[in-house]
Amino acid sequence: MTATQGPARPKVWPRFTSPLRSTAVTARLGSLLGICIVICFATGMLSHYQYSPWSWLPEPASPVWGYRLSQGLHVITGIAAIPLTLVKLWSVYPNLYRWPPLKSLKHAAERLSIAVLVSAVLVQLATGFMNVMGWYPWPWGFVSVHRFLAYVIIGSILLHIGIKLPDIKYGLQAKVADADVLTETPWSDNPDAHTNAGDVPPPATPALTRRGLLVGTGVGVGLVVATTVGQTLTPLEPIGLLAVREPEKGPQGVPVNKTAASAGITEADVGGGWTLTVDGPSPFTLTLDEVEAMSEHVEHWPINCVEGWSVGAQWQGLRLLDLVTRAGGTSDSRVRVLSVQQSGYNESDLVGPQVSVALLATHINTERLNLDHGYPLRLISPNRAGVLNTKWLNRVEVT
């Protein structure tokens, strides 16, 4: 193969000489990042499904740890992808300075697709992490834009893999130490690249080696994962130096995502006159004493937040199905639970398997629910996003 010299570039133009950069390094970083992003995408879609399932495919009630695992994976792969993305982009930074900047329409389209991919990934990872920290300094609704950007990213990645497949193949097959150095000059324009010149000595790496770079990246990402995952993988909570949440510190052993104060709930709202109305073919109303007298079922289920924390807890309450049957419904009924709360996530629907197993809880970890946890009554169902376990209930509708 004859290498072709590219057109002369400007006299002042960045030159990248670090022997650490190589397609062999990039392909390895990219493969790992790709796996993280695919897991993050798939678990993200599972989570969106929780909010609006199709009526013919209701969310299952088992395994009870399903959403704990999937959403834990979503947040941890997203967090791991932040340092990984930065190293991966560092490894291909010289490509930004290829000369000429645009060779053809096809080349322009390729560069545009890379710009879309990079900017969407950076914004997605940054805003996802900020969301977990309760930080929303942007003018759009987080949930829908997070989902639409996810489509943009996964599409751009498939396109990117399609375009780069020959480089990926070369990079993964080449030995890390031997492969061509990645500079601002593409290998096809570089007569010294061993891809063109045949066997040439591997580039000298007098200081850090490429393997050292990959190990350093692995250690950095590994430490980030190990010190953040404790918010959902409870045994690692003691080393959760960078964990956003510490479930253990939550009131009654469970963090609160929406406090009574921020939901506009006061003691008076759920005070003396509180009743639970169950609406259906044969409606009825229960007083607080009646509800507490019926609260005799105990379950051990984790509560799992969309923001990536989860913790096991003991719940005691009434079986939802008992109320549904008494109101004239069955386990096939669609059930809506409604809160005293005026706005926000103040109602949620149950259909299918969760109707049969869910509890309307009065107690958490053997204590009467406090106001922040939804006193006097809240929904808890296994394999269900925390925010859909509506608190401060005063009404159940059976249809």
Add this chain to the structure above:
Amino acid sequence: MMRLRLPLAVVGIAILLFGVLRLITEVPTEALVGLGVWLIAALVIHDGIASPLIIAVGVVLARWVPPRARRYVQFALIVSALIAVIAIPLAYREDTQPPAESMLLQNYLGNLTLLIGIVAAFSIAAYAIRVAEDSRAASGSHGAATQGG
């Protein structure tokens, strides 16, 4: 494997355009403009500011730190920077939420310092071992040369 290229690209473009379409049709214009600003800002900040700074650090290290020590400095800096990227935003957000949420209650700068300290200690120890091994090898080969002579 190369036969996969076209299908990957076609499916990728279809999903990409689906995402763009959903954004354009379902997100209000004002919010969309804000998103556009963020997307462009992300490129400018990453490609125009952060990356040149990182490269400048590399140039300074190459200029002033001899290769044998540089290896360990680079390793420690890479690990520390990757941890700091996560820890610094956490530190900025520390104590901003109601305590009942049991979130952002830690001293993240302190924890970051601890983690960097551990990484630095390991790197220094590895460097010290390397220096000791090199000097032993040097005296060993010197001894061998003497014996041979």
